[in-house]
Amino acid sequence: MIRLFPLFFLLSTMSCQTFLIGVSPENDSRTFLNALVLRDVDTLKRSVLSSDSKELDEVIRSIEMRKESYSYASRKMEEKLSSVEISECFLGSSSGLCNLSNGTQLVLKQDGLSWKVDLAGSTFVQHYISEFNKMTTGLDPEKVAIAFAHAMLNADLERTQELCTPNAAKLMPLIIEMMTGKLEEMSELEKKNARAELESMECEVTDDKARCGPRGKSKSLQLVREEGRWKITIEKKGREDDQQ
Incomplete structure (x- = not known):
């Protein structure tokens, strides 16, 4: 028994190491996606x-907004x-990769x-944050009005059209x-003064319509x-x- 112990201990250690290395990252990936x-x-x-504090803050912010x-x-x-869905996962000794x-x-x-x-290293997270920012751009009428006014000051045609209805974009x-x-x-x-004034944008909302303008100015937008x-x-x- 004494002679067999070192061999038994070695086999046990190898078995344990193999188990640790062989754990698939799929379940933990699924836990993250479900959360x-x-x-x-x-x-x-x-x-x-x-350590990914910046990216984590952005993801949490998106969840809180939702x-x-x-x-x-x-x-x-x-x-x-x-x-x-998780298509397939690959693993190394200390890192793993799951294709989605x-x-x-x-x-x-x-x-x-x-x-x-x-x-920070996952393209899924970068894609998620980018998509969420795009989808939530128009949730606040004041922010849309400010973004549009800034685009007008910069004569940024493409940006103004992004913020308009299709008919308005044509004009x-x-x-x-x-x-x-x-x-x-x-x-x-x-x-510079005009841009600063835009930050005071206020809107009057009635159902699905809004009129906006800088504080103290007419709400013509x-x-x-x-x-x-x-x-x-x-x-x-x-x-x-037109006749009036």
Whole structure:
């Protein structure tokens, strides 16, 4: 028995090491994805590397926003998250990789008997944050109005069109062209003051319509909510208005 003990101990150690290395990261990847879908912040925190503070803050912020307002954008995001499946996983001695059905990847690092998601190194997380920011851009009418006004000051045609309804977007090239002369006449100080004034944007919301303008100024900027997102709209005057 004494002679066999070293051999038994060696085999046991090798078996244990093989077990640790062979643990698939798939289950821990699924735990992370489920926590994201269910907006479970506590579980999500336990499933990621603690060093990824910046990315973790952004993911938690997105979850809190989804909790506060179960809007069209939030529902669409959850639908997208729920449809993501784990295609296959690969593992090394201390790191793992899972390919997902949406073409992105989760990178994981081994932490004892479990795996932790490397938020900074995972293309899925980068894609998620980018998609969420795009989908929530239009949830606040004040923010949409501010973004649109800044784009107008910069004569940024593409950006103004992104923030408009399809019909209003068609008019943007003409409006930008008409404003170019006035913008060129403005000094840098005047532009700076105009940008600062825009940050005081206020909106009066009635159902799915809003009128916005800087504090103390007329609320002449019109917005409409379409599928949960606010868009700049330009209402054409009728013949009666034109004749007055």
